[in-house]
Each structure stands twice: as structure tokens, then as C-alpha cells.
Amino acid sequence: MGLDIKNYWVLNIFGFEVWITETIVNTWIIMLILIILAIIVRVKLRSFKDIPTGLQNIIEAAIEFFDNFATGTLGEKLSYITPWYFMVFAFILSSSLFSVFGLRAPTADFATTLTLALASFVLMLFMGFKHQKGRYLKTFFEPHPIFFPLNLIGELAKPVSLSFRLFGNMLSGTIILTLYYSLTPIFVQIGIPSLLHAVFDVVFGALQTYIFVIISLMYVRNAADQ
Amino acid sequence: METLGLVIAAAHISAAICLLNGLLTTFGQAKICAQAIESMARQPEAADSIRSTMFIGLAMAETSGIYGLLIAIIMLFANPLINILLNYI
Numbered sequence: 001m002g003l004d005i006k007n008y009w010v011l012n013i014f015g016f017e018v019w020i021t022e023t024i025v026n027t028w029i030i031m032l033i034l035i036i037l038a039i040i041v042r043v044k045l046r047s048f049k050d051i052p053t054g055l056q057n058i059i060e061a062a063i064e065f066f067d068n069f070a071t072g073t074l075g076e077k078l079s080y081i082t083p084w085y086f087m088v089f090a091f092i093l094s095s096s097l098f099s100v101f102g103l104r105a106p107t108a109d110f111a112t113t114l115t116l117a118l119a120s121f122v123l124m125l126f127m128g129f130k131h132q133k134g135r136y137l138k139t140f141f142e143p144h145p146i147f148f149p150l151n152l153i154g155e156l157a158k159p160v161s162l163s164f165r166l167f168g169n170m171l172s173g174t175i176i177l178t179l180y181y182s183l184t185p186i187f188v189q190i191g192i193p194s195l196l197h198a199v200f201d202v203v204f205g206a207l208q209t210y211i212f213v214i215i216s217l218m219y220v221r222n223a224a225d226q
Numbered sequence: 227m228e229t230l231g232l233v234i235a236a237a238h239i240s241a242a243i244c245l246l247n248g249l250l251t252t253f254g255q256a257k258i259c260a261q262a263i264e265s266m267a268r269q270p271e272a273a274d275s276i277r278s279t280m281f282i283g284l285a286m287a288e289t290s291g292i293y294g295l296l297i298a299i300i301m302l303f304a305n306p307l308i309n310i311l312l313n314y315i
Contacts, residue, residue, distance in 0.1 A: 161289055168292030171299070211285040214278070 005109060023109040030094050030106065073217040078131075078224055081123070088116060089213050096170060096205025099177075100197050105205075108170040110163065117163035120216040124158070128223035136223065158219060162212065169208045173200030230311060237305050241298040251291035258283045 008025060011018040041059055048056050066089060070082040092107060099105040106112045128136040140151045177196055181189060262280040266273045 164296060165285065165289055165292055168295050169288075172295060207281070208285075211281060214282060215285065218282075 005104070021109075022104050023106045023112060026095070026098060026103060027106045027112065030091065030098060034090060034094065069214075070217060073214060074221050078127070078221060081127070081220065084123070085213055085217060088120075088216070089209060092116070092166070092209040092212060093206060096201055096209065099170075099174065099201050099205075104174065105170055105201075107166055108174045110167050113163040113167040113170075114159070116166075116212070117159040120162060120219065121159040124216075124219045124223045127220050131224040162215060166208055166212050169204055173204060176200060229315075230308070233308060233311055237301045237307070241301040244294045244298040244301065247294040248291050251287060251294075254287045255284055258287060 006022040008020050008022065011020060041055075044055060052060050063086075066086050067079075067082060070085060071079045074082070095106045095112075099108070128139075132139075140155075141148055142151075177193065177200060180193060180196060258280060262276055262283075266276050269276075
């Protein structure tokens with residue numbers, strides 16, 4: 001566990017250098033885990049009954065919790081984009097839980113968080129144009145056309161603040177744990193760091209996941225509301 | 227060489243000053259928490275919606291602290307001024 005992102009190997013594709021870094025490999029591992037989980041659930045879906053037991057209980061609780069949370073924030077009409085945000089929620093939460101095992105979380109890299117924030121931003125624009133059509137463009141010129149540059153900067157600041165918030169929180173946890181591991185002698189590195197991991201990875205990770213998703217949902221609702 | 231040392235020292239001091247904005251960020255977050263707890267005590271039936279709004283407010287207030295941290299990190303690990311100076315020398 002270090003501050004700088006390790007680079008495993010460099011691919012050369014049509015003259016472009018593609019760097020396969022620690023972040024990308026860790027993202028692939030998380031994707032693999034989530035896909036395998038999804039396939040298991042899909043196979044088990046055939047044997048689901050009206051009265052849930054065991055695995056079905058856990059899955060239904062998770063889906064219901066997220067459905068209620070997203071529908072409460074978005075409203076009934078826009079709730080069809082909930083699955084995308086469930087994926088974002090699962091990915092960010094599992095990547096912040098990933099650093100419990102001493103590996104680097106993918107969200108502690110600015111590239112990952114900027115990608116997620118830009119995806120939210122594009123979705124926000126798309127939903128705005130889909131539900132409000134031409135009127136969404138008009139909101140940039142309100143209350144007077146002279147405010148257009150100000151509104152534009154306000155819109156462009158959204159993905160920046162969204163990505164920096166998640167990145168800064170995850171990176172600060174990584175820095176504090178790296179400092180702890182590199183400054184202390186070996187006999188205090190057993191057992192005691194679990195407390196730090198519990199605070200910086202589990203609690204802050206879950207909180208930041210919740211905040212990332214709820215703020216993206218609020219942006220989408222504000223853009224698409226009439 | 228002395229100029230380079232001066233620039234590096236200045237970068238470290240400015241990184242430390244950047245982290246001082248945690249003072250005001252913490253003050254603002256404490257105010258949000260205090261108000262939220264007060265209103266939750268007054269109206270326990272509205273506690274759930276107050277709690278979720280409080281978390282959003284805390285995240286918004288935290289943003290400025292995070293920006294300070296990022297500027298400090300850029301000063302320490304990715305300082306653009308040192309490269310300019312090295313090219314100049």
C-alpha cells in the first residue's frame with residue numbers, strides 16, 4: 001500500500017501507450033466479483049418463492065432499500081433510471097470496502113471518480129433534454145441572458161465537485177493508513193489498524209457512497225423536473 | 227540550488243496553510259450537526275428526513291475542506307512550479 005499508483009505493464013495499441021495500472025486491475029477484480037454475484041443471483045432467481053428465505057431475503061432487502069431510497073429522492077415518474085444508480089452504488093461501496101484487504105481502492109484514483117461523475121453529468125443532461133426538451137436549454141438563460149456564463153460555470157462545476165469529493169475522501173483514508181503502516185514498528189501493525197480501517201474504509205466509504213448517489217439523483221431530478 | 231530549496235520550502239509551508247481551512251470546515255459542520263440534533267429533539271417524528279438532509283449538508287460543507295486537501299497534495303507531490311523552475315535553470 002503506497003501513495004503512488006503502481007504501473008504493471010504498458011500496452012502499445014496503434015502507437016498509443018495504454019498503461020495497465022493498479023487501479024485498472026483492481027477495477028477488473030471488482031467487476032469480476034460483481035458479475036459473478038449477479039450471475040449467481042440470476043441463476044437462483046428461478047427458484048425464488050413467495051415467502052423469501054436465505055439468499056432471497058438478503059437480495060430483496062437490498063433491492064427494496066435502494067428502490068425506496070431512489071424513488072423517494074427522484075419521484076415515481078423518473079424512477080426508471082434506478083438500476084444504473086444501483087450499479088454505481090454497488091461499485092463504489094465494494095471498491096471502498098476493497099481497501100480493507102490492504103489493496104488500493106480504485107476510487108482513490110482521480111480517473112475512476114471523474115469517469116463516474118462525468119457519467120452522472122451526461123445522464124443529467126440527457127434526462128433534462130428528454131423530459132423538458134427545449135425548456136431545459138432555456139434554464140441556462142434565466143433569469144436573464146446575461147447570466148449565461150455564470151450558469152454554465154455552475155453546471156460545469158457539478159462533475160468537478162462530485163468527483164473531487166469522493167476522490168479526496170478516499171485518498172485521505174489511503175494517506176492516513178499508508179502513514180500508519182510506514183511509520184509504526186511491526187508489532188503495532190497487527191490488530192490496531194483494523195480500527196482505522198473500520199473508520200476510514202467502511203464508515204467513510206459507505207457515507208461517501210450514499211452522498212455521491214443522493215447528490216447525483218438530486219441533480220437528475222432538478223434537471224428533469226418541470 | 228538555493229532557489230530550488232526555497233521553492234520546495236515555500237511549497238511545504240503553503241501545503242500546511244492549505245490544511246488550515248479545516249478549522250472553518252469543521253466549524254460549519256459542527257453548526258449543521260448541532261442544528262440537526264436540536265430539530266430532531268424537538269420533532270422526533272421528522273428525524274429520518276432531517277438526518278438525510280443533514281448528511282447532504284455535511285457533504286456540501288466538507289467540499290471546501292477536500293479542496294484544501296487536494297491543493298496541499300498537488301503542492302507536495304505534483305507541484306508545477308518546480309518543473310518551471312528546473313526548465314528555467
